[in-house]
Amino acid sequence: MLDWEELEGYANRCARCALCRTRNHVVFGVGNREADIIFIGEGPGEQEDLTGEPFVGPAGKLLDDMLSIIDLNRTNVYIANIVKCRPPHNRDPKPEEQEACIGFLRNQVALVKPQIIVCLGRIAAQRIIDPEFRITREHGEWRLRNGTWMTAIYHPSALLRDVTKRPDTFTDLLSIREKLQEVHAKI
Protein backbone atom coordinates (compact mmCIF):
# COMPACT_ATOMS: atom_id res chain seq x y z
CA MET A 1 0.00 0.00 0.00
CA LEU A 2 1.29 3.44 -0.94
CA ASP A 3 0.94 6.54 1.22
CA TRP A 4 -1.11 9.50 -0.04
CA GLU A 5 1.78 11.36 -1.58
CA GLU A 6 3.18 8.36 -3.42
CA LEU A 7 -0.26 7.28 -4.58
CA GLU A 8 -1.26 10.68 -5.94
CA GLY A 9 2.10 11.11 -7.66
CA TYR A 10 1.77 7.70 -9.25
CA ALA A 11 -1.80 8.45 -10.38
CA ASN A 12 -0.76 11.75 -11.90
CA ARG A 13 1.82 9.96 -14.05
CA CYS A 14 -0.39 6.96 -14.84
CA ALA A 15 -0.48 5.57 -18.37
CA ARG A 16 -2.08 2.21 -17.57
CA CYS A 17 -4.96 2.72 -20.00
CA ALA A 18 -5.84 4.74 -23.10
CA LEU A 19 -7.70 7.42 -21.12
CA CYS A 20 -4.34 8.97 -20.28
CA ARG A 21 -4.03 10.12 -23.88
CA THR A 22 -7.14 12.30 -23.84
CA ARG A 23 -7.14 13.60 -20.27
CA ASN A 24 -6.35 17.14 -19.20
CA HIS A 25 -6.13 16.27 -15.51
CA VAL A 26 -6.10 13.13 -13.44
CA VAL A 27 -9.03 13.50 -11.03
CA PHE A 28 -7.63 11.80 -7.97
CA GLY A 29 -10.11 12.51 -5.18
CA VAL A 30 -11.07 15.22 -2.73
CA GLY A 31 -12.22 15.70 0.83
CA ASN A 32 -11.31 14.50 4.26
CA ARG A 33 -8.76 11.70 4.20
CA GLU A 34 -9.90 10.61 7.65
CA ALA A 35 -13.61 10.64 6.85
CA ASP A 36 -15.99 7.99 8.19
CA ILE A 37 -17.74 7.94 4.84
CA ILE A 38 -16.58 7.81 1.24
CA PHE A 39 -18.68 8.53 -1.85
CA ILE A 40 -17.61 6.81 -5.06
CA GLY A 41 -18.67 8.03 -8.49
CA GLU A 42 -18.05 6.67 -11.91
CA GLY A 43 -15.48 8.87 -13.59
CA PRO A 44 -14.69 12.50 -14.32
CA GLY A 45 -16.83 14.53 -16.70
CA GLU A 46 -15.77 17.56 -18.69
CA GLN A 47 -15.57 20.08 -15.82
CA GLU A 48 -13.76 17.58 -13.62
CA ASP A 49 -11.23 16.86 -16.37
CA LEU A 50 -10.61 20.58 -16.78
CA THR A 51 -10.20 21.30 -13.06
CA GLY A 52 -8.81 18.05 -11.64
CA GLU A 53 -11.53 17.91 -8.97
CA PRO A 54 -14.35 15.35 -8.75
CA PHE A 55 -17.99 16.42 -8.97
CA VAL A 56 -17.61 20.09 -9.83
CA GLY A 57 -20.02 20.16 -12.82
CA PRO A 58 -23.84 20.16 -12.62
CA ALA A 59 -23.93 16.68 -11.05
CA GLY A 60 -21.40 17.86 -8.48
CA LYS A 61 -23.56 20.82 -7.50
CA LEU A 62 -26.43 18.43 -6.91
CA LEU A 63 -24.16 16.09 -4.95
CA ASP A 64 -23.20 19.01 -2.67
CA ASP A 65 -26.91 19.72 -2.11
CA MET A 66 -27.55 16.05 -1.37
CA LEU A 67 -24.72 16.01 1.15
CA SER A 68 -25.94 19.17 2.84
CA ILE A 69 -29.38 17.61 3.40
CA ILE A 70 -27.68 15.20 5.82
CA ASP A 71 -25.21 17.73 7.26
CA LEU A 72 -22.25 16.54 5.19
CA ASN A 73 -19.90 18.49 2.96
CA ARG A 74 -16.48 18.14 1.36
CA THR A 75 -14.71 18.69 4.67
CA ASN A 76 -16.24 15.65 6.36
CA VAL A 77 -16.49 13.15 3.50
CA TYR A 78 -14.05 11.78 0.96
CA ILE A 79 -15.07 11.67 -2.72
CA ALA A 80 -13.42 9.64 -5.47
CA ASN A 81 -14.26 7.87 -8.70
CA ILE A 82 -13.84 4.38 -10.14
CA VAL A 83 -11.72 5.80 -12.98
CA LYS A 84 -9.52 8.84 -12.51
CA CYS A 85 -9.47 10.06 -16.12
CA ARG A 86 -12.39 11.24 -18.22
CA PRO A 87 -13.88 8.74 -20.66
CA PRO A 88 -14.35 10.63 -23.97
CA HIS A 89 -17.87 12.02 -24.48
CA ASN A 90 -18.73 10.85 -20.95
CA ARG A 91 -19.26 7.26 -22.06
CA ASP A 92 -19.23 4.53 -19.40
CA PRO A 93 -15.70 3.51 -18.44
CA LYS A 94 -14.78 0.23 -20.15
CA PRO A 95 -14.10 -2.84 -18.01
CA GLU A 96 -10.39 -2.72 -18.90
CA GLU A 97 -10.22 0.96 -17.90
CA GLN A 98 -11.90 0.19 -14.59
CA GLU A 99 -9.53 -2.74 -14.07
CA ALA A 100 -6.48 -0.60 -14.79
CA CYS A 101 -7.62 2.08 -12.34
CA ILE A 102 -9.30 0.24 -9.48
CA GLY A 103 -6.04 -0.26 -7.58
CA PHE A 104 -5.87 3.47 -6.91
CA LEU A 105 -9.34 3.43 -5.37
CA ARG A 106 -8.55 0.32 -3.31
CA ASN A 107 -5.48 2.07 -1.96
CA GLN A 108 -7.50 5.24 -1.24
CA VAL A 109 -10.14 3.25 0.64
CA ALA A 110 -7.43 1.41 2.60
CA LEU A 111 -5.92 4.77 3.62
CA VAL A 112 -9.21 6.46 4.55
CA LYS A 113 -10.54 3.35 6.36
CA PRO A 114 -14.16 4.52 6.13
CA GLN A 115 -16.96 2.88 8.11
CA ILE A 116 -19.37 3.54 5.25
CA ILE A 117 -18.99 3.37 1.45
CA VAL A 118 -21.69 4.96 -0.71
CA CYS A 119 -21.63 4.12 -4.42
CA LEU A 120 -23.08 6.77 -6.69
CA GLY A 121 -24.91 4.98 -9.48
CA ARG A 122 -24.81 1.64 -11.21
CA ILE A 123 -21.23 1.63 -12.47
CA ALA A 124 -19.74 2.15 -9.01
CA ALA A 125 -22.24 -0.22 -7.37
CA GLN A 126 -21.50 -3.01 -9.85
CA ARG A 127 -17.77 -2.53 -9.42
CA ILE A 128 -17.73 -2.21 -5.62
CA ILE A 129 -20.75 -4.08 -4.29
CA ASP A 130 -21.88 -6.74 -6.75
CA PRO A 131 -21.42 -7.17 -10.53
CA GLU A 132 -25.13 -8.00 -10.74
CA PHE A 133 -26.24 -4.95 -8.76
CA ARG A 134 -29.56 -3.49 -9.98
CA ILE A 135 -29.65 0.15 -8.97
CA THR A 136 -33.42 0.59 -9.45
CA ARG A 137 -34.18 -2.40 -7.21
CA GLU A 138 -31.34 -2.32 -4.71
CA HIS A 139 -30.54 1.36 -4.10
CA GLY A 140 -30.59 2.19 -0.40
CA GLU A 141 -30.00 -1.40 0.75
CA TRP A 142 -27.16 -2.00 3.19
CA ARG A 143 -24.53 -4.72 3.17
CA LEU A 144 -21.79 -5.23 5.72
CA ARG A 145 -18.53 -6.41 4.18
CA ASN A 146 -15.36 -6.88 6.21
CA GLY A 147 -16.65 -4.46 8.82
CA THR A 148 -17.57 -1.74 6.31
CA TRP A 149 -21.16 -0.77 5.53
CA MET A 150 -21.92 -0.37 1.84
CA THR A 151 -24.84 1.03 -0.07
CA ALA A 152 -25.62 2.64 -3.42
CA ILE A 153 -27.83 5.53 -4.36
CA TYR A 154 -28.80 6.99 -7.72
CA HIS A 155 -26.04 8.95 -9.43
CA PRO A 156 -26.67 12.72 -9.26
CA SER A 157 -26.60 12.84 -13.09
CA ALA A 158 -29.52 10.37 -13.13
CA LEU A 159 -31.36 12.62 -10.67
CA LEU A 160 -30.80 15.59 -12.98
CA ARG A 161 -32.24 13.63 -15.91
CA ASP A 162 -35.15 12.08 -14.01
CA VAL A 163 -36.53 14.03 -11.07
CA THR A 164 -39.01 11.26 -10.26
CA LYS A 165 -36.06 9.37 -8.70
CA ARG A 166 -35.44 12.13 -6.17
CA PRO A 167 -37.92 11.08 -3.44
CA ASP A 168 -36.27 7.62 -3.26
CA THR A 169 -32.88 9.28 -2.98
CA PHE A 170 -34.12 11.52 -0.17
CA THR A 171 -35.12 8.38 1.75
CA ASP A 172 -31.74 6.79 1.00
CA LEU A 173 -29.92 9.90 2.23
CA LEU A 174 -31.81 9.79 5.52
CA SER A 175 -30.83 6.14 5.84
CA ILE A 176 -27.18 7.13 5.31
CA ARG A 177 -27.48 9.72 8.07
CA GLU A 178 -28.96 7.07 10.36
CA LYS A 179 -26.15 4.64 9.55
CA LEU A 180 -23.57 7.32 10.32
CA GLN A 181 -25.22 7.97 13.68
CA GLU A 182 -25.23 4.22 14.32
CA VAL A 183 -21.51 3.79 13.60
CA HIS A 184 -20.67 6.89 15.64
CA ALA A 185 -22.60 5.51 18.60
CA LYS A 186 -20.42 2.37 18.46
CA ILE A 187 -17.11 4.25 18.60
Ligand code: URA
Ligand atom coordinates in the same frame (compact mmCIF):
# COMPACT_ATOMS: atom_id res chain seq x y z
N1 URA B 1 -19.68 12.04 -12.40
C1 URA B 1 -18.92 11.18 -11.71
O1 URA B 1 -19.25 10.01 -11.59
N2 URA B 1 -17.82 11.63 -11.16
C2 URA B 1 -17.42 12.89 -11.23
O2 URA B 1 -16.39 13.22 -10.67
C3 URA B 1 -18.25 13.79 -11.94
C4 URA B 1 -19.36 13.35 -12.52
